[in-house]
Amino acid sequence: MSKNKVNKVVLAYSGGLDTSVILKWLEDEYGCEVVTFTADVGQGEEVEPARAKAQAMGIKEIYIEDLREEFARDYVFPMFRANAIYEGEYLLGTSIARPLIAKRLVEIARETGADAISHGATGKGNDQVRFELGAYALMPDVKIIAPWREWDLLSREKLMNYAAEHGIDVDFAKAGKKSPYSMDANLLHISYEGDILEDPWNEPEEDMWRWTVSPEKAPDEPTYVELTYEKGDIVAIDGQAMSAAAVMEYLNKVGGENGVGRDDIVENRFVGMKSRGCYETPAGTIMLKAHRAMESLTLDREAAHLKDELMPRYAKMIYNGFWWAPERQALQALIDQTQEVVNGVVRVKLYKGNVIVAGRKSDTNSLFDEAIATFDDDEGAYDQKDAEGFIKLNALRLRVAARKAK
Template identity: 55%
Template structure:
């Protein structure tokens, strides 16, 4: 068996394509040979990684055809000029997919409804963008008759897992190329060297070379001075923040906003009905102007290491807060507590790229059931990075002022509390009595 495994390793290096069955019952599907890769679908953002991947693929995969695919999940001007750039660097064409509406309605809002927050702070902005992109990459690769799908995620990060699990769900037999797991490039500086040597235009330089991910929901910043948790983020530095301002630079006057929810889905702002994309964009505008939604955190990546990032999620932070407030009056205690517990698992599932799994679907079904009464209005005051509750109403409220009041009322008999306490405290009482008897002996 040892010799056969050695043979297997040699054939992988040469690009073998078949499966080997070992005597111990194991099966290893070998990587597709480079010579057999004729057409590749590339997840293309036009950023540093994917900018150099096109010529790298041409050089290392026998001048294969590269079809670049850009998913518009709200990057805005980052998509400008991508077609010309992709074709000039060797792609046969660029396919741009407008996924914003689906992204918000089918991925963001269900996660907000679940109250899913990774490690108490991270609102999953990159995490739930990857499954929808991976799904579309698989669809296009199958339609185009591609031999492989390529992505620019690093071997240290979470995105490689998220992309590839989505691809496995929709194109399980598709070969996957991950250059960061193949090439000899070791750093972003070396990537820039490669780009300069191949005359590839970049929108960044070595001094502002933060690793960023932007979509309709958030913007993340990693790398450079942020790699040391001892360094304070330069929020007030011009050009660092893109979705808003530092709380210090926010207006001295608060901004009020009222958000309406229907079954846990936000549908209107200040009485104006809005589509999902427009609503998130409006909250980003309001939140950003008031310094809302900045998170500086060290998180635990799926691959085992810790990483430090700064996230801007102005509209998302407002939505999570408003949704939580509405649930305080529309969910009973046990449902709310159970949902809170399951939200941690939901966040882990999203973070780990397991969107297309039976467990995620089952948890979403539970969440949907809890959201049947989460309808109403939440009024908030935004002020210098703070979100202050300013009122909440719902036709399904479980809050009864007549029961809760400190004033005179005839609804609640306070004498009933005595019997409740006696029963609720019975285990404590029994233990204390028995302990006394034992101690007296």
């Protein structure tokens, strides 16, 4: 990319050390105007201070947006209708926030007449892929500036020195005030990487965890929660109607109090390397268990099995950054169609890190027929003699093969 052809760039800006340095670096290296965009996706930290930091650096166009409800309603909830989980463990907390941020970056670029966007993702991680695939899908001709792939400021010390040389206020990032871990947080999860976690043999330190108590220290009495579903989405908790974001905030709180949602994973990044990360996902852990329980009662067997077969591909699409790809959108349409009947209530018991389904019911869509399923006299609802022919027909190919084998 020719640096002198960029007039204005929209930067995904947190106000932290990395993006503050990037802001100044963009102005110096590209000679362009910078627009900052700071999103609140439920990371639990104030985003307004980013405005003051951007203003102090002379930025005129500053976007600070509360995207929590949109994030929960239009990204997290659709993903959980699919029961998506990557490599059997990861609930895709970081992955699912990136398409929303990418969407707003390109929308703001259009609103402000910018011809480029920029982000602070490193050249080793998945996030650079997710941001950029999303941006290209929504604005095919957008220019993307990824400083970590261009500059030589590849250590914290170099970043601090650059900040000092250019008068960038980074008091908040000095020693003693920063976690040793690389963290990412939103309504769905908080992740931890780096420091002692870089050795997969090391057990995480207890004081690392921020959202959850240890299961050993969780209450000795279980907590029961009733989740009401409509078309695959939770719409009320314990009978009280809630928005999508409010549902997640509540479940994060009650789940964290009961030690629910910790995970320690070695995962395969899209860029090729393995990485070790630890995650706290209280709401997501509860939502996955409860949603499957609701589907077990209301969803046709073959529809449920088809969803299970497709889910790993769906999860991989999200992990790799293909939220806006036609194949993900096509799968979402299929998934959403199956959710028309996923209505009812699930009762879960939270106890010392466990999510236990304690009951499920659906007055309108339950496919469970006690008259058929009972071990007692079913009064003709199911003729057990029919099973003999069913078994023999399914055994036919096995018997033929067995005879040939002899």
